[in-house]
Amino acid sequence: MPGPVPGGPAPASAPGATGRPSGVGPLMRIGEAAERVGLSIRTIRHYEDAGLIVPSARSEGGFRLYTDADVERLAVVKRMKPLGFSLDEMRALLAVLDALATAGTADRPALLDRLGLFHTVAATRVEALREQLRTAEGFADTLRHQLDQHRVHH
Incomplete structure (x- = not known):
C-alpha cells in the first residue's frame, strides 16, 4: 500500500504530531491547506518564511500540519494582499x-x-x-x- 502523498491530507490523528492542542479538529498537510484557502503551496511557504503563518504541528516525517485556525489566518493574509x-x-x-x-x-x-x-x-x-x-x-x-x-x- 502506498504511503501518504506529500502535501495531501493528513490523518486526523497524525502520529508524531507535536504541539497540537487536543480537540482542534483534523490536521491537514500543506496541499489541503493551500486548496482550502486558494493559495499555492509556494505562497504558503513564503508566508511561513516571512513569519506570517506557522504550522501548528509537524508530522513524524517533517510535513507541515495545519489546523482550521491556521487556514483562517492564511485567509486573512490572502484578503490583505489585493489591498x-x-x-x-x-x-x-x-x-x-x-x-x-x-x-x-x-x-x-x-x-x-x-x-x-x-x-x-x-x-x-x-x-x-x-x-x-x-x-x-x-x-x-x-x-x-x-x-x-x-x-x-x-
Missing part, C-alpha cells in the same frame, strides 16, 4: 488580532485603536480599487464602442 499591505503591515495586523483574542481590559483600547487604523487604511484602499475599476470599465466600454463602430462601417 497592497506589505508583509510588515500584515505581521502587525496579525499581531493585533492575536493580542485581541487574549487581551485584558487594560490592553483592549490600544489594540482596538490599532485595529481601527488598519480598518481605515483598508477602507481607503478599497475605495481606490473601486476608482481603478471604474476607470478600467470605462476603458473597456470605449474599446467595445470602437469595435461596434468599426464593425458597422466595414
Whole structure:
C-alpha cells in the first residue's frame, strides 16, 4: 500500500504530531491547506518564511500540519494582499488580532485603536480599487464602442 502523498491530507490523528492542542479538529498537510484557502503551496511557504503563518504541528516525517485556525489566518493574509499591505503591515495586523483574542481590559483600547487604523487604511484602499475599476470599465466600454463602430462601417 502506498504511503501518504506529500502535501495531501493528513490523518486526523497524525502520529508524531507535536504541539497540537487536543480537540482542534483534523490536521491537514500543506496541499489541503493551500486548496482550502486558494493559495499555492509556494505562497504558503513564503508566508511561513516571512513569519506570517506557522504550522501548528509537524508530522513524524517533517510535513507541515495545519489546523482550521491556521487556514483562517492564511485567509486573512490572502484578503490583505489585493489591498497592497506589505508583509510588515500584515505581521502587525496579525499581531493585533492575536493580542485581541487574549487581551485584558487594560490592553483592549490600544489594540482596538490599532485595529481601527488598519480598518481605515483598508477602507481607503478599497475605495481606490473601486476608482481603478471604474476607470478600467470605462476603458473597456470605449474599446467595445470602437469595435461596434468599426464593425458597422466595414
